Amino acid sequence: MSNFNIFLKQGTCSYCNNSIVIQRKHSGENLCPECFQKNIEKNIYKTISKYEMLKSKDRIIVALSGGKDSISLLYNLNIIQNRTHNSKPIIALIIDEGIKEYREKSIKKAKEFCNKYNIEYKIISFKDKIGKTLDEIINMKRETPDYKYACNYCATIRRRLLNDGAKELGGNILAMGHNLTDFAETYLMNILYKRLDIIANQYFFKEENDEINQFYIKKISPLIRIPEEEIFLYANIKKLDYYPSHCPYREKDPIIRKRVLDFIQECKKYSPEIEFNLLNGFLELSKTLYYHRKKKNHSLCQKCGYPCGNGKICSYCSYLLEFS
Ligand code: SF4
Ligand SMILES: [Zn+2]
Ligand SMILES: [Zn+2]
Known part of the structure; x- marks a missing residue:
């Protein structure tokens, strides 16, 4: 992550006279460390309120990896919960x-952070839940003709374990540390692979649906309007103690996702607002698709009973069958 420059830059802050730490190309603002940090915290707060992400009685489970995004998210949600009268304490869920x-x-x-801020946490492992670590799965599958790259197996299994783990902990909200850059990358991937059902499902203002709620917990992403480099800067200014490295599989496998991210980063040099455009485009498209596809019937997986796309078995269960 050393490509982000966190040293003070030339110029004075748009809101006070201090030296700046960032020049925001997408908005034209110059910000000193103090104003930048307040601005990020306000952004998180406003995102939660604008998209009606939380209610005062929610039991929030935060998906915690120990990286800069989930640590910054947990830090802020913990402050918000502590300030909210009669709120339930947050629990961190580590996969x-x-x-x-x-x-x-x-x-x-992740554990050190939770201990420092007195936050309860639970760790759920692939090994305990499905009998194999991701490393074991990759070693087993890598040389086979149907190998699908580590991230495909990992993301499908982790999503299910997070969902089920959060429900078991009594949560009704699962907070994810996805930032604007992650979001833009995922949205573009979904467009490229014509995953319209996923885009429709991600609509922020979905109506309550008891049938779906019995399976899936509501997910929120309060960092969704903050680009990755700003979360990095924020975590460093606040001196949050996070793990600074990337997963080795993301670098090793020739995944399209990585190329899509490189493409977005390249576009950002010429069009700094591009990620915000993608977010706004998503908001419109997901709403249209959600109402258009709402009446579509889901089939239920014959093994686990969860709603699944077309086939008879969901992708989580079909992976488990492959690994057994
Ligand atoms: S980057 Fe690593 S942790 Fe993330 S989905 Fe891929 S394999 Fe899993
Ligand atoms: Zn300032
Ligand atoms: Zn299933």
Whole structure:
């Protein structure tokens, strides 16, 4: 992450006379460390309120990896919950995929953070839940003709374990640390692969649906209007102790997702507002698709009973069958 420059820059803050730490190309603002940090915290607060992400009685479960995004999110949500009268304490949910060295170190940071701020946490591992670590799955599948890259297996399994783990902890909200850059990357991937059902499902103002609610917990992403480099800057200014490295599989596998991110970063040089445009485009498209597809019937997975796209078995269960 050393490509982000966190040293003070030339110029004075748009809101006070201090030296600046960032020039925001997408808005033209110059910000000193103090104003920048307040601005990020206000952004998180306003995002929660604008998209009606939380109610005072919610039990929030935060998906915590130990990286800069989830640590910054937990830090802020914990402050918000502590300030909210009669709120329920947050619980952090840590998924241990079983990625040698990388996950061991990031979990250590996640646990230290929770202990420092007195936040309850729970760790759920791939090994305990499905009998294999991600490393074991990759070793088993890598040389086979139907190998689908680590991220495909990992994301599908982790999503289910997070969802079910959050429900078991009594949560009704699962807070994710996705920032604007992650979001733009995922949205563009969904467009490229014509995953219109996923875009429709991500609509922020979905109506309550008891049938779906019995399976899936509501997910929120309060960092969704903050670009990745600003979360990095924020976490460093606040001196939050996070694990600074990326997952090795993301670098190793020739995944399209990585190329899509490189493409967005390249576009940002010429059009700094591009990620915000993608977010705004998503908001409109997801609403249209949601209302258009609402009446579509879901089939239920024959193994786990969860709603699944077209086939008879959901992707989580079909992976479990492959690994057994
Ligand atoms: S980069 Fe891919 S393999 Fe690594 S933790 Fe994320 S989804 Fe899993
Ligand atoms: Zn200032
Ligand atoms: Zn299933």
